[in-house]
Amino acid sequence: MSVVQTIAAQRGTERNGKRTTKLRTEGLTMVFKGDGADVRVLEDIHLEVSEGEFVCVLGPSGCGKSTLLNIAAGFLPPTHGQVWIDGEAVHGPDPRRIFVFQERGVFPWLTVEGNIGFGLFKLSKADRAGRIAHYIKLVGLQGFEQSYPQELSGGMKQRLEVARALAVNPDMLFLDEPFGALDSITRLIMRRELLRIWEAERKTIMFVTHDIEEAVQLADRVVVMSARPAKIQRIVEIDIPHPRDISSNRYLDLRDGIFEQIGLAHKV
Amino acid sequence: MSPSAQPMRWEKYAWPLFAGALLLATWYFSVKWSHTKIFPSPFDVGNGTAELIHKGVLANYVLDSLRRVALGYLGAALLAIPGGLFLGWYPAAAFVVNPTIQMLRPISPIAWIPVSIIWFGVGDMAAIYLIFLSSFFPIVVASMNGVRNVPSMYRRAGRNFGLSPAKLIARVVFPAALPQIIVGLRIALGIAWLVVVAAEMIAVDSGLGYLVIDSRNSGKRYDLVVAAMIMIGLTGLALDTIFRRVEKFKSVRWGFSNES
Numbered sequence: 429m430s431v432v433q434t435i436a437a438q439r440g441t442e443r444n445g446k447r448t449t450k451l452r453t454e455g456l457t458m459v460f461k462g463d464g465a466d467v468r469v470l471e472d473i474h475l476e477v478s479e480g481e482f483v484c485v486l487g488p489s490g491c492g493k494s495t496l497l498n499i500a501a502g503f504l505p506p507t508h509g510q511v512w513i514d515g516e517a518v519h520g521p522d523p524r525r526i527f528v529f530q531e532r533g534v535f536p537w538l539t540v541e542g543n544i545g546f547g548l549f550k551l552s553k554a555d556r557a558g559r560i561a562h563y564i565k566l567v568g569l570q571g572f573e574q575s576y577p578q579e580l581s582g583g584m585k586q587r588l589e590v591a592r593a594l595a596v597n598p599d600m601l602f603l604d605e606p607f608g609a610l611d612s613i614t615r616l617i618m619r620r621e622l623l624r625i626w627e628a629e630r631k632t633i634m635f636v637t638h639d640i641e642e643a644v645q646l647a648d649r650v651v652v653m654s655a656r657p658a659k660i661q662r663i664v665e666i667d668i669p670h671p672r673d674i675s676s677n678r679y680l681d682l683r684d685g686i687f688e689q690i691g692l693a694h695k696v
Numbered sequence: 697m698s699p700s701a702q703p704m705r706w707e708k709y710a711w712p713l714f715a716g717a718l719l720l721a722t723w724y725f726s727v728k729w730s731h732t733k734i735f736p737s738p739f740d741v742g743n744g745t746a747e748l749i750h751k752g753v754l755a756n757y758v759l760d761s762l763r764r765v766a767l768g769y770l771g772a773a774l775l776a777i778p779g780g781l782f783l784g785w786y787p788a789a790a791f792v793v794n795p796t797i798q799m800l801r802p803i804s805p806i807a808w809i810p811v812s813i814i815w816f817g818v819g820d821m822a823a824i825y826l827i828f829l830s831s832f833f834p835i836v837v838a839s840m841n842g843v844r845n846v847p848s849m850y851r852r853a854g855r856n857f858g859l860s861p862a863k864l865i866a867r868v869v870f871p872a873a874l875p876q877i878i879v880g881l882r883i884a885l886g887i888a889w890l891v892v893v894a895a896e897m898i899a900v901d902s903g904l905g906y907l908v909i910d911s912r913n914s915g916k917r918y919d920l921v922v923a924a925m926i927m928i929g930l931t932g933l934a935l936d937t938i939f940r941r942v943e944k945f946k947s948v949r950w951g952f953s954n955e956s
Binding site: 549 | 847849850852853855856857858859863867868871872874946947948949950951
């Protein structure tokens with residue numbers, strides 16, 4: 429099924445009201461205890477993400493969007509509120525939902541194969557080898573099976589981390605500015621790769637970024653956050669089928685709308 | 697040679713050899729021109745070394761010293777690595793024990809000699825115990841700090857994949873801390889080699905330390921004293937070289953980024 433058809437199909441189920449909720453946050457508030465003053469990072473976040481949806485959480489640096497992602501992944505308990513995934517309350521990390529870190533999340537002491545196989549300790553040796561080979565191919569790291577991360581480029585490391593996450597067959601991915609440390613050309617390539625993989629694997633994706641273009645290029649919906657304490661300012665639906673023409677009027681409209689929303693005149 | 701210039705292949709060996717030769721020459725002429733009767737010339741030391749080799753003493757003594765270091769050092773590593781991992785993993789335990797460790801750590805192993813002789817008598821065990829003590833603290837501290845410095849990202853990733861705490865330590869925390877643990881092991885080995893010489897001067901009647909003190913006491917054979925010193929230096933260098941090889945293993949080399 430092509431992405432265009434998939435989106436059309438999703439729209440269809442949406443209209444029939446069948447699209448199931450994957451993740452739901454209820455009144456999430458996060459306060460970090462500092463020396464003296466408490467820091468309010470998140471303020472009453474209500475958010476729903478549907479099964480198979482690609483949601484970008486967009487906001488200025490340090491606004492608390494990474495905190496939101498860490499809470500959703502179960503690494504941090506919120507001060508108030510609750511995260512529900514598949515109707516279950518989240519109380520900790522779970523291999524069904526894998527977090528992909530900003531950079532350097534791969535284990536430098538393991539080879540490419542070792543990293544991808546890291547979460548597969550419950551499988552038999554043969555199954556594990558098959559899974560590893562499949563995901564090495566999916567992210568295009570053939571020929572680097574025995575390489576260590578320090579021998580890979582930044583883009584390859586990030587692809588390795590995505591492969592390690594996908595190998596355990598999670599139904600949801602949390603990506604925390606995964607391409608932030610890459611150069612702009614590699615970043616564009618990685619976005620296309622991620623969309624290709626998303627199309628192939630159909631995971632629910634929550635993707636945190638501070639890059640407006642990135643959000644509009646990737647997401648089904650963009651959740652625009654305010655500065656700290658972060659609240660949801662607006663949720664923008666990106667109704668352009670993939671592959672997206674980033675010079676089309678619709679794309680530019682949506683992008684500029686978000687620029688305005690964040691309070692930036694779109695001029696340098 | 698400008699600082700940025702890559703040394704030529706021959707220069708890599710020629711210049712260090714030249715420095716060594718210069719030192720030997722200085723030594724030789726100092727002895728010759730000062731007409732000393734006590735301090736040996738390089739040739740005397742060479743002859744002394746040959747005599748030791750001929751009598752079969754040198755190899756035995758080197759092996760004796762190495763055996764004591766191996767026992768004390770490995771014993772220390774066996775206890776200190778798990779201990780350090782434990783203390784790094786449980787900050788509460790470190791909070792309780794760390795002040796004591798930091799107080800014991802600066803006590804020179806030499807100061808322990810009388811105590812270890814009371815406990816173990818004059819003999820091998822006393823020497824091995826001293827080496828154990830001197831190795832233990834650097835390894836335990838390096839392991840503890842190694843665990844503390846593991847980026848939280850690695851722990852989170854490990855937990856995310858559903859690892860039990862025991863598996864998390866074995867598969868994430870230990871390998872992530874390993875480069876620092878290796879640094880501690882290397883420092884400890886250097887100290888152990890320093891301490892074995894001192895221990896052998898007092899507690900036992902074999903080994904390179906014994907050779908130094910015995911050559912002096914029985915007939916002021918300073919040629920043999922210096923021969924033993926040189927042997928101590930060469931063996932220590934060999935141990936360190938072997939250890940540097942360990943740091944080159946790919947699964948730990950990432951932790952030594954400055955020399956990749």
